[in-house]
Amino acid sequence: MVKTRARGGFLLMIAMVMMFLAACGNGNNSISANNGDVEPVNSAKAAVNEPVEIEFWYALGGKLGENVEALIKEFNAAQDGVIVKGVVQGNYEETQQKLQAAIASKNVPEAVLTQNNDWARKGYFAALDDYIAADPAFNKDDFIPAFLQQGVVDGKQFFLPMYGTTQVLYYRKDMLEKAGLTEDVFNTWETLADASAKMAVKKGDTTEVFGWMPMWGRENMMDAALSRGGRILSEDGKTVMIDSTEWIETWEQFRKWIHEDKIMGIQSGGQGWEYWYKTINDVMQGRAAGYTGSSGDQGDLDFNVVAAHTQPGWANHAPAPITEALMAGIPALASDEQKQAAYEWLTFFSNTKNTAKWSINTGYIAVRSSALEDPDYKAFSEQNPQIKVPLIQAQSASSAFIDPTGGKIDDALKIAADKVQIENVPAADALKEAQQKAQEELDKVTGAK
Known part of the structure; x- marks a missing residue:
């Protein structure tokens, strides 16, 4: 849930100073969707209000779950406008069942790792096209085409690929x-x-x-x-x-x-x-x-x-x-502020550095072509040839x-x-x-x- 509580006079004075600094281009409070660098977006609002808290539901255990938690900690530490709280589910079917109950009670998580793209047709998820259009760092051509296309439902981009499998x-x-x-x-x-x-x-x-x-x-x-x-x-x-x-x-x-x-x-x-x-x-x-x-x-x-x-x-x-790609979407019942926060988190998860690191740590397929040129990925693949096997298989694979x-x-x-x-x-x-x-x-x- 979003917590927005105005602070007193002293903090308001600080906020005004930060607004001036932001106007000069010196803020650094949000994550770039392209490379994970810190960039100035809405720093004054972050100073006046509490961070936007969002839940991210994912059905990954073992070391996969540990890697998700590590990315969440990194994201939360890199900026002060959004706090992501990971919520582990038993499996994808359990995620779907719990999400259906959450939608019925109108108390939804703000970001969900899901395999059921068809739910977008039921109005359960928000289209991401407007967020993508407003994001100058979003490089559509860098995504593996089949993975990004998998998140398109009825001509709109409802889901972003987090990793391929x-x-x-x-x-x-x-x-x-x-x-x-x-x-x-x-x-x-x-x-x-x-x-x-x-x-x-x-x-x-x-x-x-x-x-x-x-x-x-x-x-x-x-x-x-x-x-x-x-x-x-x-x-x-x-x-x-x-x-x-x-x-x-x-x-x-x-x-x-x-x-x-x-x-x-x-x-x-x-x-x-x-x-x-x-x-x-x-x-x-x-x-x-x-x-x-x-x-x-x-x-x-x-x-x-x-x-x-x-x-x-x-x-x-x-x-x-x-x-296929494992996709993540934003439930339609989330507030506008929560949706923006969730979009920042999802694009952070899938940026070049992180999709390469995810592939290194898990064996899943990176969703961006540029990950193949990441220095850490290239060095790792030379020492660990097993990481190349999924990529080789993907060249002649059937579509999801x-x-x-x-x-x-x-x-x-x-x-x-x-x-x-x-x-x-x-x-x-x-x-x-x-x-x-x-x-x-x-x-x-x-x-x-």
């Missing part, structure tokens, strides 16, 4: 070497499965060490289906195609690897990101030879033990996993899927993935059911009968 492979170097294998086994899913069978350790019918661990959820198997030539929607956007041969064969293969061959394992359930960190822990503790996870996992991994590799394609298809139904197609895929990965339901049954539900929802949007 894609899912890559992480494998234990010692287990690969022990099995007499090289990283060439990660070139296709077929060869990765063969390698998983060699690296898995079984005792009777029980697998003690898995050769590989896909991450729980639809994302890994969606990537694999797209890499086999599958599509989510037809070119005209009117037909859901998740029950095509490419999808069924891909998902059925994963079901077989997990439930019949038992060379791959899945950690599922738990609170928030619990399943994710259990998967990482299984690999780091030697209970699995590798896993498919986020580029952002790099801050939690020991690269003396593991190495990174791009996702594979299939024998006759090049890889095409999804690369924007669900035209407001999440109903995604929901159908989530249910289908659980049936295949957890319940051992044949992929054809799970995907055909998902396609029917998704098609019904898409027809409501397109007006088809």
